[in-house]
Amino acid sequence: NAGVTQTPKFQVLKTGQSMTLQCAQDMNHNSMYWYRQDPGMGLRLIYYSASEGTTDKGEVPNGYNVSRLNKREFSLRLESAAPSQTSVYFCASTEGMTANYGYTFGSGTRLTVV
Amino acid sequence: GQSLEQPSEVTAVEGAIVQINCTYQTSGFYGLSWYQQHDGGAPTFLSYNGLDGLEETGRFSSFLSRSDSYGYLLLQELQMKDSASYFCAYILTGGGNKLTFGTGTQLKVEL
Numbered sequence: 001n002a003g004v005t006q007t008p009k010f011q012v013l014k015t016g017q018s019m020t021l022q023c024a025q026d027m028n029h030n031s032m033y034w035y036r037q038d039p040g041m042g043l044r045l046i047y048y049s050a051s052e053g054t055t056d057k058g059e060v061p062n063g064y065n066v067s068r069l070n071k072r073e074f075s076l077r078l079e080s081a082a083p084s085q086t087s088v089y090f091c092a093s094t095e096g097m098t099a100n101y102g103y104t105f106g107s108g109t110r111l112t113v114v
Numbered sequence: 115g116q117s118l119e120q121p122s123e124v125t126a127v128e129g130a131i132v133q134i135n136c137t138y139q140t141s142g143f144y145g146l147s148w149y150q151q152h153d154g155g156a157p158t159f160l161s162y163n164g165l166d167g168l169e170e171t172g173r174f175s176s177f178l179s180r181s182d183s184y185g186y187l188l189l190q191e192l193q194m195k196d197s198a199s200y201f202c203a204y205i206l207t208g209g210g211n212k213l214t215f216g217t218g219t220q221l222k223v224e225l
Contacts, residue, residue: 031211042201042215043157050211058212090156092213099147099205099213102159 002026006091006106013081013113021076021109023091031094032074033103034058034066036087043090049074050097081113118202118216125222126192134187134219136202143204146178146185147213152198160187160200189221197223 007022025032030051035043035058045058049068063085065077074093078085088110092103118138126132136146145164149157163169163178163185175188189196202216 033213035215042218045212045214048210048212056210056212059214092157094213097205097211099144099203100162100164102147102162103149103157103213105156105158107156 004091004093004104004106006089006109008109009107010110011112013078013111015082015113017081018077018079019081020078021089021091021111022073023075023106024073025091025093025104026072027093027095027104028071029093029095029104030071031097032068033092033094034064034074034076035090035092036060037090037108038087046076046089081111083113085111086113087111118204118214120200120202120216120219122217123220123222125224127224128192128194130192131188131190132192132221134189134200134221136185136187136216138183138185138202138204138216140183140204140206142207144207145204146176147203148174148176148187149201149203149215150198151201151218157201192223194223194225197221 004025033048034046047066049055052071067075088108091106094103095101147162148160151157161176168177173190178185199218201218
Protein backbone atom coordinates (compact mmCIF):
# COMPACT_ATOMS: atom_id res chain seq x y z
CA ASN A 1 0.00 0.00 0.00
CA ALA A 2 1.31 3.43 -0.95
CA GLY A 3 -0.81 5.26 1.65
CA VAL A 4 -0.83 9.00 0.91
CA THR A 5 1.20 10.19 -2.07
CA GLN A 6 2.09 13.83 -2.61
CA THR A 7 3.62 15.43 -5.66
CA PRO A 8 5.89 17.23 -6.16
CA LYS A 9 8.28 16.69 -3.26
CA PHE A 10 10.14 19.96 -3.85
CA GLN A 11 9.21 23.15 -5.70
CA VAL A 12 10.61 26.64 -6.11
CA LEU A 13 8.25 29.33 -7.35
CA LYS A 14 8.65 32.97 -8.16
CA THR A 15 6.32 35.43 -6.48
CA GLY A 16 3.07 35.60 -8.42
CA GLN A 17 3.36 32.18 -10.05
CA SER A 18 0.68 29.58 -9.57
CA MET A 19 0.88 25.88 -8.92
CA THR A 20 -1.15 22.89 -7.79
CA LEU A 21 -0.03 20.40 -5.16
CA GLN A 22 -1.38 16.93 -5.76
CA CYS A 23 -2.43 14.39 -3.15
CA ALA A 24 -3.84 10.90 -3.57
CA GLN A 25 -4.67 8.17 -1.06
CA ASP A 26 -5.36 4.51 -1.71
CA MET A 27 -6.91 3.58 1.66
CA ASN A 28 -10.51 4.40 0.71
CA HIS A 29 -10.60 7.12 3.38
CA ASN A 30 -13.48 9.56 3.42
CA SER A 31 -11.70 12.60 4.85
CA MET A 32 -8.68 14.42 3.47
CA TYR A 33 -6.71 17.43 4.70
CA TRP A 34 -4.06 19.96 3.77
CA TYR A 35 -1.74 21.29 6.49
CA ARG A 36 1.24 23.61 6.38
CA GLN A 37 4.18 23.49 8.74
CA ASP A 38 6.59 26.36 9.21
CA PRO A 39 10.04 25.94 10.84
CA GLY A 40 9.81 25.05 14.51
CA MET A 41 6.04 25.17 14.49
CA GLY A 42 3.13 22.81 14.61
CA LEU A 43 0.82 21.93 11.77
CA ARG A 44 -1.87 24.38 10.76
CA LEU A 45 -4.92 23.29 8.80
CA ILE A 46 -5.45 25.05 5.48
CA TYR A 47 -8.49 23.23 4.06
CA TYR A 48 -10.17 19.90 4.53
CA SER A 49 -12.70 17.65 2.87
CA ALA A 50 -14.81 15.60 5.25
CA SER A 51 -16.20 13.54 2.39
CA GLU A 52 -16.22 13.44 -1.39
CA GLY A 53 -17.99 16.52 -2.73
CA THR A 54 -17.40 18.74 0.30
CA THR A 55 -14.61 21.13 1.25
CA ASP A 56 -14.24 23.53 4.18
CA LYS A 57 -11.80 26.15 5.34
CA GLY A 58 -9.35 25.46 8.10
CA GLU A 59 -7.30 27.82 10.21
CA VAL A 60 -5.22 29.47 7.43
CA PRO A 61 -7.13 29.30 4.09
CA ASN A 62 -6.23 32.70 2.62
CA GLY A 63 -4.30 32.44 -0.64
CA TYR A 64 -5.29 28.82 -1.29
CA ASN A 65 -8.01 26.88 -3.06
CA VAL A 66 -8.75 23.15 -3.03
CA SER A 67 -10.51 20.59 -5.15
CA ARG A 68 -11.74 17.17 -4.03
CA LEU A 69 -11.51 15.58 -7.44
CA ASN A 70 -12.86 12.19 -6.31
CA LYS A 71 -12.63 10.05 -3.20
CA ARG A 72 -8.90 9.41 -3.76
CA GLU A 73 -7.60 12.83 -4.76
CA PHE A 74 -7.49 16.22 -3.03
CA SER A 75 -5.47 19.04 -4.62
CA LEU A 76 -4.27 22.36 -3.21
CA ARG A 77 -3.80 25.35 -5.49
CA LEU A 78 -1.81 28.52 -4.97
CA GLU A 79 -3.14 31.07 -7.47
CA SER A 80 -0.50 33.75 -6.89
CA ALA A 81 2.33 32.56 -4.70
CA ALA A 82 3.78 34.84 -2.03
CA PRO A 83 6.98 34.45 0.04
CA SER A 84 4.78 33.96 3.13
CA GLN A 85 3.62 30.70 1.57
CA THR A 86 7.11 29.23 1.79
CA SER A 87 6.48 26.17 3.92
CA VAL A 88 6.23 22.40 4.03
CA TYR A 89 2.80 21.20 2.96
CA PHE A 90 1.38 17.91 4.20
CA CYS A 91 -1.65 16.09 2.92
CA ALA A 92 -3.41 13.65 5.24
CA SER A 93 -6.37 11.32 5.23
CA THR A 94 -8.45 9.41 7.76
CA GLU A 95 -11.40 7.09 7.96
CA GLY A 96 -12.99 8.07 11.26
CA MET A 97 -14.70 11.25 12.39
CA THR A 98 -13.17 11.41 15.86
CA ALA A 99 -9.45 10.87 15.14
CA ASN A 100 -9.41 7.50 16.89
CA TYR A 101 -8.15 5.80 13.74
CA GLY A 102 -5.34 8.28 13.32
CA TYR A 103 -4.45 10.40 10.36
CA THR A 104 -2.08 9.11 7.68
CA PHE A 105 0.22 11.78 6.30
CA GLY A 106 2.05 12.06 3.01
CA SER A 107 5.78 12.76 2.92
CA GLY A 108 5.26 16.47 2.25
CA THR A 109 5.96 19.08 -0.41
CA ARG A 110 8.72 21.54 0.37
CA LEU A 111 7.78 24.82 -1.30
CA THR A 112 9.98 27.88 -1.55
CA VAL A 113 8.61 31.14 -2.96
CA VAL A 114 11.28 33.65 -3.97
CA GLY B 115 -9.45 30.38 23.64
CA GLN B 116 -9.05 26.81 22.44
CA SER B 117 -5.45 25.63 22.24
CA LEU B 118 -3.05 22.85 23.17
CA GLU B 119 0.14 23.79 24.95
CA GLN B 120 3.29 21.69 25.21
CA PRO B 121 6.83 22.32 26.45
CA SER B 122 9.01 23.32 23.53
CA GLU B 123 11.90 21.01 24.34
CA VAL B 124 12.69 18.04 26.58
CA THR B 125 16.05 16.31 26.97
CA ALA B 126 16.61 12.85 28.43
CA VAL B 127 19.24 10.12 28.42
CA GLU B 128 19.09 6.82 26.61
CA GLY B 129 17.32 4.15 28.63
CA ALA B 130 15.43 6.65 30.80
CA ILE B 131 11.72 7.45 31.01
CA VAL B 132 10.37 10.80 29.82
CA GLN B 133 6.94 12.40 30.06
CA ILE B 134 5.71 14.99 27.54
CA ASN B 135 2.80 17.04 28.82
CA CYS B 136 -0.09 18.58 26.95
CA THR B 137 -2.52 21.03 28.52
CA TYR B 138 -5.54 22.36 26.72
CA GLN B 139 -8.47 24.74 26.95
CA THR B 140 -11.61 23.62 25.21
CA SER B 141 -15.30 23.24 25.77
CA GLY B 142 -15.37 19.75 24.33
CA PHE B 143 -13.41 17.33 22.19
CA TYR B 144 -13.57 13.69 21.13
CA GLY B 145 -10.24 12.52 22.45
CA LEU B 146 -6.52 13.30 22.58
CA SER B 147 -4.12 11.99 19.93
CA TRP B 148 -0.33 11.89 19.82
CA TYR B 149 1.92 12.08 16.75
CA GLN B 150 5.65 11.66 16.25
CA GLN B 151 7.61 13.55 13.62
CA HIS B 152 11.28 13.03 12.80
CA ASP B 153 13.19 15.89 11.20
CA GLY B 154 12.13 16.28 7.60
CA GLY B 155 9.57 13.51 7.87
CA ALA B 156 5.83 13.07 7.96
CA PRO B 157 3.93 12.98 11.26
CA THR B 158 3.00 9.45 12.27
CA PHE B 159 0.13 8.47 14.57
CA LEU B 160 1.17 7.06 17.95
CA SER B 161 -1.91 6.82 20.16
CA TYR B 162 -5.41 7.99 20.97
CA ASN B 163 -7.21 8.45 24.30
CA GLY B 164 -10.96 8.67 23.87
CA LEU B 165 -11.58 8.11 27.57
CA ASP B 166 -9.75 9.17 30.70
CA GLY B 167 -6.95 6.90 31.77
CA LEU B 168 -3.86 5.22 30.43
CA GLU B 169 -3.40 3.61 27.03
CA GLU B 170 -0.29 1.49 26.50
CA THR B 171 1.35 0.59 23.20
CA GLY B 172 4.72 -1.04 23.67
CA ARG B 173 7.25 1.44 25.07
CA PHE B 174 4.79 4.32 24.64
CA SER B 175 1.86 5.12 26.90
CA SER B 176 -0.58 8.01 26.77
CA PHE B 177 -2.80 9.41 29.49
CA LEU B 178 -5.80 11.70 29.55
CA SER B 179 -7.59 13.48 32.39
CA ARG B 180 -10.50 15.57 31.14
CA SER B 181 -11.21 16.94 34.63
CA ASP B 182 -7.67 18.37 34.75
CA SER B 183 -7.58 19.40 31.05
CA TYR B 184 -4.34 17.53 30.78
CA GLY B 185 -2.71 14.66 29.00
CA TYR B 186 0.75 13.23 28.57
CA LEU B 187 2.81 10.88 26.49
CA LEU B 188 5.17 8.59 28.38
CA LEU B 189 8.16 7.07 26.62
CA GLN B 190 10.03 4.28 28.39
CA GLU B 191 13.42 2.72 27.71
CA LEU B 192 14.37 5.68 25.58
CA GLN B 193 16.35 5.02 22.43
CA MET B 194 18.29 7.41 20.25
CA LYS B 195 15.73 6.89 17.50
CA ASP B 196 13.06 8.42 19.76
CA SER B 197 14.66 11.84 19.19
CA ALA B 198 11.87 13.61 17.33
CA SER B 199 9.08 16.12 17.75
CA TYR B 200 5.89 15.00 19.47
CA PHE B 201 2.50 16.64 19.01
CA CYS B 202 -0.75 16.27 20.87
CA ALA B 203 -3.93 16.94 18.91
CA TYR B 204 -7.71 16.86 19.17
CA ILE B 205 -10.91 17.26 17.21
CA LEU B 206 -13.40 19.65 18.77
CA THR B 207 -16.97 18.45 19.07
CA GLY B 208 -19.28 20.41 16.81
CA GLY B 209 -16.36 21.95 14.98
CA GLY B 210 -16.22 19.79 11.92
CA ASN B 211 -13.85 16.91 11.33
CA LYS B 212 -10.69 19.00 11.89
CA LEU B 213 -7.64 17.79 13.81
CA THR B 214 -5.97 20.66 15.68
CA PHE B 215 -2.34 20.21 16.71
CA GLY B 216 -0.46 21.45 19.73
CA THR B 217 2.69 23.49 19.61
CA GLY B 218 4.93 20.43 19.65
CA THR B 219 7.74 19.18 21.91
CA GLN B 220 11.19 18.43 20.57
CA LEU B 221 12.66 15.45 22.41
CA LYS B 222 16.42 15.04 22.43
CA VAL B 223 17.78 11.71 23.62
CA GLU B 224 21.40 11.80 24.71
CA LEU B 225 23.91 9.05 25.47
